[in-house]
Amino acid sequence: MDADLQKKPHHHGNLREALVLAGLQLLEEGGPDALTLRKCAALAGVSHAAPAHHFDGLHGLKWALAEEGFRRFRNYMVDAEVTGEQTPRGRMKSICRGYLHFARDNRALFQLIFGFDAKDVPVRPTRDVGSFGYEPLRRCCAPFIPDDVPREVIEAQVWSLIHGFTTLFLAGRFWALEDAPEDGAFDQVMALLDRVGTAPESLGNPGDPS
Known part of the structure; x- marks a missing residue:
């Protein structure tokens, strides 16, 4: 599914919300097993390390x-x-x-x-x-x-x-x-x-x- 994720720009200061929305989309499309921090970051259009600033894993x-x-x-x-x-x-x-x-x-x-x-x-x-x-x-x-x-x-x-x-x-x-x-x-x-x-x-x- 990684290849299908299209990067989307996020608004500065609103990264946490963008990651949550990306997670909800992944959850809806693929269920709990589709959820990863890396996929959320890719869907939100940020680096794979970005979620670590907002979530404890x-x-x-x-x-x-x-x-x-x-x-x-x-x-x-x-x-x-x-x-x-x-x-x-x-x-x-x-x-x-x-x-x-x-x-x-x-x-x-x-x-x-x-x-x-x-x-x-x-x-x-x-x-x-x-x-x-x-x-x-x-x-x-x-x-x-x-x-x-x-x-x-x-x-x-x-x-x-x-x-x-x-x-x-x-x-x-x-x-x-x-x-x-x-x-x-x-x-x-x-x-x-x-x-x-x-x-x-x-x-x-x-x-x-x-």
């Missing part, structure tokens, strides 16, 4: 891509939030749809941002970008948290449902729903969100909070 570059990925991930959910029914459950489902659509449109980047453990972050960032990206989902869960249940329990229920659905969808592993269109499968599975925050004895007749 390839791992540092990947974390920089993950930071940008979390920002885009959040934007997908925020943008989706206003597209559906404007009720607490409607906004929750819309945010989950944005979650799915980000992963569908950015498969390699989705895999990258969820491939980092906290211990793998190369340096302490100025802000917790993972929490920043996760904020819309946390916010949409807030109306459904009972007084006697830790918020993490409700958030884990919703997050597990949409992340599991998204992962299986990307892998093409919907055996029972293989003939259903994307939206049909999504709506059927996300119907389980109607039970979030509902007492076990009333699960047969879930309803939106007032």
Whole structure:
């Protein structure tokens, strides 16, 4: 692929951004295995030594891509939030749809941002970008948290449902729903969100909070 990379000039003082954009392009075109500092430098139109001034090796570059990925991930959910029914459950489902659509449109980047453990972050960032990206989902869960249940329990229920659905969808592993269109499968599975925050004895007749 090196021979196919065309050098592109960068603006002085904006080299880090140019390298991140080059890394995102490489990631999109070839997946994580296509990422190297040398290829990023070539695509950004700079010397192969230039990335060392901005990243602590390839791992540092990947974390920089993950930071940008979390920002885009959040934007997908925020943008989706206003597209559906404007009720607490409607906004929750819309945010989950944005979650799915980000992963569908950015498969390699989705895999990258969820491939980092906290211990793998190369340096302490100025802000917790993972929490920043996760904020819309946390916010949409807030109306459904009972007084006697830790918020993490409700958030884990919703997050597990949409992340599991998204992962299986990307892998093409919907055996029972293989003939259903994307939206049909999504709506059927996300119907389980109607039970979030509902007492076990009333699960047969879930309803939106007032």
